[in-house]
Amino acid sequence: MLPVLMFPQFDPVLVHFGPLAVRWYALSYILGIVLGITLLRRLVLLAPRAATTEQADDFLTWVTLGVLLGGRLGYILFYQPSYYLTHPLAMLEVWHGGMSFHGGAIGVVAAMALFTWRYGLSFLAFADRVTVAVPIGLGLGRVANFINGELWGREAPASLPWAMIFPDGGPIPRHPSQLYEALTEGLLLFTVLFVASRRRSIRERPGFLAGLFLAGYACARSFCEFFREPDAFLGYLAGGITMGQLLCIPMLAAGIGLMVYARRHPPYAGLPVTDPQTSPDAAPPAQR
Known part of the structure; x- marks a missing residue:
């Protein structure tokens, strides 16, 4: 039997500035958004x-x-609505954690809808570009979950070389499911989307990359949920599935639907290019 790994005692606070503290979790959001926009x-x-x-x-x-x-808001509504209804001020205590990817995805979709309407852009074409960058933030966020020692996995065989005992997870060895999610929802999904985005024939089909992201995330998250311990206050739902898996069902359906829709509609012409040099993929006018 291999020795079980002990969780490294990471400090969830990266640096202190007097009474202010910068946490790894907050840094993951900031870095993910900045890299994504770049x-x-x-x-x-x-x-x-x-x-x-x-x-x-x-x-x-x-x-x-x-x-x-x-x-x-997604975490409040999907996971602990009764608690926050009786403790409304706790809604503001984001430093204690409590963020939902599915809620964040809805928030980003709403932001994209308003943004593209405001600027007269194609919603699906813009969404295709945005979703390629999203896994960067997802991967960084899961690494931050690991550093915080939260959202640990289910019980794992002690013979598993990377089975780990977490401070708040009891004395049993567990799967480091945060790292599983960082690799699948983050690195793997980003690689698939980035490679697909390099093909112009795919970029010309608005909605395909966004659909690929939704379907890919739904599959990756559902797979990782088999190794992730459900929240104690929620547990398993009917049939032994988790809330994360339940919320992935409409995502998978929407993703498949978007990809089918994209393949059945005419190619997207795009915005006019006033200066061909501003686009790394643009050809001289005479050759287009």
Whole structure:
């Protein structure tokens, strides 16, 4: 039998500035959004163009609000509505954790809908570019969950080389499910989307990349839920499924539907390119 790993005693606070503390969890959100917007600036210029770099920069505020408000409200409504109804001030205590990806996804969709309507852009074409960058934040967020020693996995065989005992998970070895999610929902999903986004034939079908993201995340999250311990206050639902798996069912259906829709509709022409040099994928006018 191999020795069981003990969880490293990470400090959830990265650095203190007097009474203020910067936590790894907050840093993961900030870094994920900044890296995502940096990538989005390049993706929107690939032909057919979905937006300008200035519009991608403007989207930073919109997506930040969508992630934070949607993620928090989603957690409140999907996971602990009765608790927060009786403790309304606790809704503001985001430093104690409590963010839902599914709620954040709804928030980002709402932000994209308002943003593209405001600027007269194609919602699906813009969503395709945004979703390619989303797994960056997902992967970083799961790494932060691991550093915090939260959302640990179910009981694992002690013979598993990476079975780990978490401080709040009792004396039994558990799966480090946060790292499973970082690898699948983060690194693997990003790789699939990024490679797919390099093909112009896919970019010309608005909604395909967004659908691929939804379906890919639903599959990755549902798989990882088999190794992740459900929240104690929620437990398992009917049939032994978890809330995370239940919320992934409509995501999978929507993702498949979007990909089918994208393949059945005419190619997207994109925004007019006034200066071919501004697009790394643009050809000279005479060759287009």
